[in-house]
Amino acid sequence: DVLADSSFTQEGHLALGQNVLCVFMSWEGGNYEDAILISERLIQEDKFTSIHIEKHEIEARDTKLGPEEITRDIPNVGEDMLKDLDETGIIRIGAEVRPEDILVGEVAPKGQGELTAEERLIIAIFGKKAEETRDVSLRVPHGEKGKVVDVKVFSRFKYQCVRCKAVYNYSKRPDRTMCDRCDGDLVRLPSDELSAGVNQLVRVYIAQKRKIMEGDKMAGRHGNKGVISKILPEEDMPFLPDGTPVDIVLNPLGVPSRMNIGQILETHLGLVGHHLNCSFVNPAFEGSTEKEILGELDRLARHLRRRTLTNLVNSELHMGMEFAEDAEPEEMLEQIKAELRTYDARRLEQISRIVAGPPVASVVELEQPFSRNGGEPEGADAQEDLTAVAPPDASAAIPAPEDFDYDGVVAQIKVRAWERAGIDPATGKCKLRDGLSGDYFHQPVTVGYIYMMKLAHLVDDKIHARSTGPYSLVTQQPLGGKAQFGGQRFGEMEVWALEAYGSAYTLQEILTIKSDDV
Structure with a gap:
């Protein structure tokens, strides 16, 4: 049992x-080439929000x-940069940090060769020790x-x-205990195990909460990966x-050429599992057959x-x-049809109007010249006509005509209920509406629940x-990569592409000024 x-x-x-x-459908080009569209609801509910903890460490050797010494006394650093450091120069827990903020203050001795003639003269006169160190602090x-x-x-x-x-x-050993x-x-405690030549080691852990955003990569369980191209408001989603x-809206063109049909089968079974509150286990090579999945879809359609x-x-x-x-x-x-047979004509007409079924002749005749659409009475004097042909007392029961089309009303009820249920058990597809216009899309589309992950x-x-930024000492060209703040x-x-366009000045700028123009 799980503890x-x-x-x-x-x-x-x-x-x-x-x-x-x-x-699975295309949406105004927003999911072209494996791009993914997601709803704002996923962000509001923190569905794909992750917490990242980064470790940063520095040694005093x-x-x-x-x-080297870990200290708060760092040369040429203003007090505002030191506001979150404690008396030993280490950042306090709970501090909010941004790029280039100091995490651990550290100074290293500066060799006489690194000092300018003016600095050496000042040290000789005033004996200033602070100027003999350089800032080697750990920064974000x-x-x-x-x-x-x-x-x-x-x-x-x-x-302690x-x-x-x-x-x-x-x-180092303190002057006073x-x-x-x-x-x-x-009293002295046992020292920590440190490498040779290392006197002190400080590790700082920074946590960051990241909501999912455009440009993040997602994937399902079938290698169906993609990058988020747009986050749509909930009301604009199909x-x-x-x-x-x-x-989430995925592109159907990502399925046929890659032949990972598992994601479609997962979509169908996911929809069944969601509505019927059950789960399916499909081992590789022993998963559900097409017949079994269609059977489950049929069960779902009946339920809906x-x-x-x-x-x-x-x-x-x-x-x-x-x-x-x-x-x-x-x-x-059949039960509804039997119930309808017990109603009088006025009640039948009321129900028939709601579901756009056939009219009830006896009620329509009584309400003439009132039309089914609530039209004006005909005649020279409207007031006289209204008095003459006003409908009888609403409480009076009107027997239903013998030839009334009960099947027509039931058929309309069926059409309306089946449309609202949505799912077609033969295909597992559903007619969706466009969130922008409210109109139905032209074709039914595959819809269901799938398991999606946010990748690193x-x-x-x-x-x-x-x-x-920094340049290579050897070639004098910019360094490469984000870590080196490169170009x-x-x-x-x-x-070759620029040569094909004949962009001579752009080429000259890229190959000289932006590169190794010294």
Whole structure:
């Protein structure tokens, strides 16, 4: 039995994604070439929101010029940059950080060769020690932000106050062994295991909450991956006959050439499982057959038709009928027909008007010259005509005509209920409406629930831009890659493309000014 679930399991099963209502159709070019359209609802409900924790660490080492030191006293850094650092120069837990913010303040000794003549003169006169160090602090990398959730400090010299139990980490043996808070004595604790030459190690963990956005990559269980091209408002998404908007729109052209039909079968069974509250297990090579899936779709269609028929008869037609839970839709229609035979002509006409069925002759004759559409009475003097041909008392029962077309009314009730149920059990397709116009789409489309996952290829990690930046010492060309804050490579074939257009000035700029023009 399962004792506890983690953030990526449910009832002991691996659960890395979400079940979403999906439709396979093209939508105004928005899902061209494996692009994916998703609903804003997925963002509002945090369906694909993930928390990312990045680890950043820095070491204080022994160097030839002297030991590096973790400190708050950093040269040429303003107080506003130090506001979230504690007295030892380490960022506090809970601080919001952005690119280039200091996480751990560290200084390293500066060699005499690195000092200018003026700096050496000032040190010789004033004996300033701060200017002999350079800033080698740990900073938040470019393009990252978040909240500090944990800080771990490992050191060679670890002390604890005997009175207030405060722990102190030092990179070198302290001058005084007194507690800064309560003046209690410090006792040395066992040192942490560190590499040779390392006196202190600080690890900072930054957490970031990321909602799904355009440019993020998603995939199903069948290699059907794609990139989100647009996030649509919920009201603009295609919607089912019962008004439910879909969550995600995939391109049907991604299926035939790749032959991963499993995603279509999953869509059908997902819809059945959602409405009938059941689950299906389909092992590889031993999954459900086409006949079994069609059988399940038929079971679903009967369930939906039973539900829509009950709602239509009782909520709209106010017939107040009760049906058996396992009644077949056709049996229910026969029951409705029998109930209609007990009604008088006026009640039949009322129901027939609602479902656009055949008129009841006796009522229509009585209401003449009033038309079925509520037209004006005919005649020279409208007031006299109204008095002369006003309908009789509404409470008076009018017997139904013997030749009334009960089958026609039942047929209209059936058409309306079947349309609202939506699903066609022979194909598993459904007629959807366009969220923008409210009109039906021209063709029925496959709709159902599929399992989608957000992949680690997030646009926030990949987006990159540069105007000027670091250059290679050897070639004097810009470095490459986001990590080095590099430029975009303009390769051989790209040069050919510009040559084909005869873009001489653009070529000259790219090959010289933007490259290795020294």
